[in-house]
Amino acid sequence: xxxxxxxxxxxxxxxxxxxxxxxxxxxxxxxxxxxxxxxxxxxxxxxxxxxxxxxxxxxxxxxxxxxxxxxxxxxxxxxxxxxxxxxxxxxxxxxxxxxxxxxxxxxxxxxxxxxxxxxxxxxxxxxxxxxxxxxxxxxxxxxxxxxxxxxxxxxxxxxxxxxxxxxxxxxxxxxxxxxxxxxxxxxxxxxxxxxxxxxxxxxxxxxxxxxxxxxxxxxxxxxxxxxxxxxxxxxxxxxxxxxxxxxxxxxxxxxxxxxxxxxxxxxxxxxxxxxxxxxxxxxxxxxxxxxxxxxxxxxxxxxxxxxxxxxxxxxxxxxxxxxxxxxxxxxxxxxxxxxxxxxxxxxxxxxxxxxxxxxxxxxxxx
Numbered sequence: 001x002x003x004x005x006x007x008x009x010x011x012x013x014x015x016x017x018x019x020x021x022x023x024x025x026x027x028x029x030x031x032x033x034x035x036x037x038x039x040x041x042x043x044x045x046x047x048x049x050x051x052x053x054x055x056x057x058x059x060x061x062x063x064x065x066x067x068x069x070x071x072x073x074x075x076x077x078x079x080x081x082x083x084x085x086x087x088x089x090x091x092x093x094x095x096x097x098x099x100x101x102x103x104x105x106x107x108x109x110x111x112x113x114x115x116x117x118x119x120x121x122x123x124x125x126x127x128x129x130x131x132x133x134x135x136x137x138x139x140x141x142x143x144x145x146x147x148x149x150x151x152x153x154x155x156x157x158x159x160x161x162x163x164x165x166x167x168x169x170x171x172x173x174x175x176x177x178x179x180x181x182x183x184x185x186x187x188x189x190x191x192x193x194x195x196x197x198x199x200x201x202x203x204x205x206x207x208x209x210x211x212x213x214x215x216x217x218x219x220x221x222x223x224x225x226x227x228x229x230x231x232x233x234x235x236x237x238x239x240x241x242x243x244x245x246x247x248x249x250x251x252x253x254x255x256x257x258x259x260x261x262x263x264x265x266x267x268x269x270x271x272x273x274x275x276x277x278x279x280x281x282x283x284x285x286x287x288x289x290x291x292x293x294x295x296x297x298x299x300x301x302x303x304x305x306x307x308x309x310x311x312x313x314x315x316x317x318x319x320x321x322x323x324x325x326x327x328x329x330x331x332x333x334x335x336x337x338x339x340x341x342x343x344x345x346x347x348x349x350x351x352x353x354x355x356x357x358x359x360x361x362x363x364x365x366x
Contacts, residue, residue, distance in 0.1 A: 004117070006113060006114070006117065007113065007317065007332070007333065007336045008026060008027055008113075008332065008336075010317070011026050011317070011320055011324075011330060011332060011333075012024070012026050012027060012330075014320075014321055014324060014330075015324050015330035018324050018325060018328075019325075020325070020328055021328055022324055022328050022329065022330050023328060023329050023330065023351060023353045023356060023357040023360065024330050024351060025329060025330055025331050025347040025348045025349070025350075025351060025354075025357055026330050026331065026332055026348060027348060028160065028219065028224070028303075028304065028305070028348050028350055029224050029348075029350055030219060030222035030224070030275075030304075030350050031222075031350050031351055031352055032222055032275050032278060033222055034221050034222045034223050034263070035221060035263050035266075035267040035271050037262050037263045037265070037266035037267050038221060038223065038259050038260070038262065038263040038267075039259075040262060040266075041258055041259035041260070041261065041262030041263060042255065042258075042259045044258075044262065045254075045255050045258040045259060046255075052254070052258075053254070054254075055250065055251050055254070056251050056252065056254040056257060057251070058242065058245065058246040058249075058250065058251045059079075059080050059081060059242050059245065059246075060079070060080065060081025060082075060230070060251075060252060060257060061081070061254070061257045061258065061261060062076075063261055064081060064228075064257050064258075064260060064261045064264075065079040065080075065081060065230075067261060067264050067265065068081075068230050068232075068264075071264075072202070072204055072213070072215075072232060073204065074204065074232050075235070077235065077238065078232050078233055078234070078235060078238055079230055079231075079232055080230060080231050080233065080238065080241055080242055080245055081228065081229070081230050081252055081257060082214075082228075082229045082230055082231055082245060082249075082252065083227045083228075083229065083249055083252050083253075084216055084218060084224075084227040084228070084229040085188065085190045085214055085215060085216035085218060085229040086114060086229070087229060087245070087248075087249070088188075088214035088215070088216065088229040088230055088231035089114070089115070089118060089154070089186065089188055089214050089231075090118055090122075091231050091241045091244055091245055092152070092184065092186040092212040092214055092231055092233070092241075093105065093115075093118055093119070093122060093124070093152055093154065093186060094122055094244060095184070095212070095233070095237050095240060095241050095244075096151040096152035096183065096184040096186065096212075097122055097123075097124060097151050097152075098240065099151065099182075099184070101150070101151055101181075101182045101183055102147070102148060102149035102150050102151040102181075102183065103123070103124050103125060103149060103151060104124060104125045104126070104127050104147070104149045104150050104151060105119045105124050105125070105126055105127070105150075105151060105152045105153075105154055106127050106128075106129060106142060106145050106146055106150055106152070106153040106154070106183075107119070107126050107127070107128055107129070107154050108128070108129055108130075108131055108137055108154075108155060108156075108159075108338075109128040109129065109130045109131065109337075109338035109339060109340045109341075110131065110135075110161055110162060110307075110334070110337035110338045110340055110341045111128070111337055111338045112156055112160050112161070112188075112337070113336050113337065115154050115156075124151060125149075127145050127150075128145075128338065128339075129141045129142050129145045130340050131159075131162060131164065131340070134162070134164060134298065135159055135162025135163060135164030135298060136164050136166070136170070137155065137164070137166060137170060137174075139170055139173030139174050139176075139177060140173075142173075142174060142177050143173075143177045143180070146177055146180075146181045146183065147181065148181065150181045150183040151183055151184070152178075152183055152184045152185070152186050153174060153177060153178055153183055153184070153185050153186065154186045154188070155174060155185070155186070155187055155188065156187075156188040156189075156190075156191075157171070157187065157188075157189060157191075157200065157302070158191040158192070158194055158195055158200060158300070158301065158302025158303040159191075159302070159303060160191065160303055160305055161305050161307055161332070161337050161341070161346040162298055162300070162305070162307060163298055163299070163300020163301055163302055163303050163304075163305055163306070163307075164300075164301060164302070165195055165196075165197045165199050165200050165301040165302040166199075166200075166201065167199040167200075167201055168199070168201040168205070170201075171187070171201045171202070171203055171205065171206065172201075172205075172206055174187075174203070175203060175206045175208050175210065175211050178208070178210040178211060179208060179210045182210075183210065184210055184211065184212055185203055185208075185210060185211040185212070186211075186212050186214065187202070187203035187211060187212070187213050187214070188214045188215075189202055189203075189213055189214065189215050190214070190215050190216045190218065190219055190229075191219060191302055191303040191304075192215065192220075193219070193220040193272050193275075193276070194219070194220075194275075194276060194279065194302050194303050194304060195301070195302045196276065196279075196280055196283075196300070196301055196302055197301035197302060199301070200302060204232065208234075209234040209236065210234075211234070212231060212232065212233050212234070212237070213231070213232045214229065214230070214231045214232075215229060215230055215232075216228065216229035216230065217229075217260050217263070217264070220272065221260065221263055221267070222275075223256075223260075226253075226256040226259070226260065227252065227253065227256060228252065228253075228256050228257055228260045279304050279349060282304075282349040282354045282355075283299065283300060283304075283306065283349060285354055285355045285358060286306055286347070286349060286354050286355075286357075286358045287299060287306065288358070289355075289358030289359055289361060289362045290306075290308050290358065290361070290362075292362045292366070293310070293361055293362040293365040293366060294310075294311065294365070294366075295308045295309060295310050295311075295361075295365070296308065296309040297309070304348060304349045304350055305346055305347065305348055305349070306346070306347050306349060307334065307341060307344045307345065307346050307347075308331075308344060308345055308346075308347065309334075309343050309344045309345075310345070310365055313345075313365075314334075314342060314343045315333045315334025315335055315341065315342055315343055315344045315345045315346075316333055316335055316342075317333045317335070319333070319345070320332065320333045320345065323345075323361075323364075326364060327360050327361055327363075327364035327365075328360050329347075329357045329360050329361055331345045331346055331347040331348075332345065332346040332347075332348075333345060333346075334346060
């Protein structure tokens with residue numbers, strides 16, 4: 001089997017090799033800095049040595065799993081610490097196929113490209129459900145698309161790329177659909193700290209053996225390079241998930257887990273609140289410039305992405321490269337996220353140069 005290189009890497013490489021200054025709004029690498037407790041935890045870890053420099057437990061440091069379990073109100077034995085949210089989703093999707101309930105995954109459109117990538121890698125078949133113009137998902141559409149061949153329904157809330165946040169009723173019904181078809185709902189909640197609407201509802205709010213929740217601290221603590229994620233499985237699924245994790249990775253990095261534990265314990269709520277406020281200001285700044293440019297756009301209720309449509313500039317890779325070369329702004333082509341947003345481009349608001357990027361686009365398109 002051959003695997004396609006994710007389009008993200010092509011765009012980032014193209015922007016990096018451009019002959020001009022480019023504002024990078026491609027990938028979701030937070031720019032606001034990690035909390036002080038994280039660096040303090042790393043310094044503390046560096047002085048430990050000995051046994052603390054050896055393999056951690058394969059499923060993750062016990063104290064870190066306890067901290068995650070307490071925050072998500074689950075039993076610690078349900079938590080597996082993974083190499084980022086990406087591995088957490090892989091474990092959940094693989095576990096769904098192992099149940100032999102079917103070989104299809106129901107995905108959304110637009111979709112974060114790594115979900116269909118993992119679907120192909122696992123040998124499953126994707127089936128897509130279109131979100132509405134605001135990015136919201138109608139559970140009845142999911143119900144109509146699901147079948148006896150459905151192994152998993154994979155969703156992301158708050159959503160990348162649309163910024164949609166699924167509320168209580170949507171999540172309740174998605175869990176119900178998974179139960180009806182003996183499938184797993186895989187709910188990727190990596191952006192749970194970035195809800196501007198107050199409507200975010202975790203799939204963990206509903207007691208069910210048909211849902212797996214994945215997450216990570218990559219975005220919330222601005223440490224995408226630390227690769228600390230987690231998956232929360234129903235009790236009957238967790239042992240095989242731990243075994244697959246061990247066979248693929250042996251274990252995750254101990255220094256990262258130790259530092260994350262200290263950060264979770266010692267970072268005040270103001271850190272998260274300040275970052276949400278910063279992002280809301282950037283959304284307002286960026287969308288105001290899009291208004292000036294005459295663009296259509298989505299206003300996110302969560303996460304930190306804005307999708308925009310420019311008249312005469314559909315969301316192709318060619319136009320993304322054109323914006324890099326001629327406007328000095330790098331975004332992602334809408335075609336990377338599925339059929340329904342091929343006319344759009346997606347911009348990540350994780351740069352201190354958001355206002356400058358917005359003005360560059362307005363000037364170029366004005």
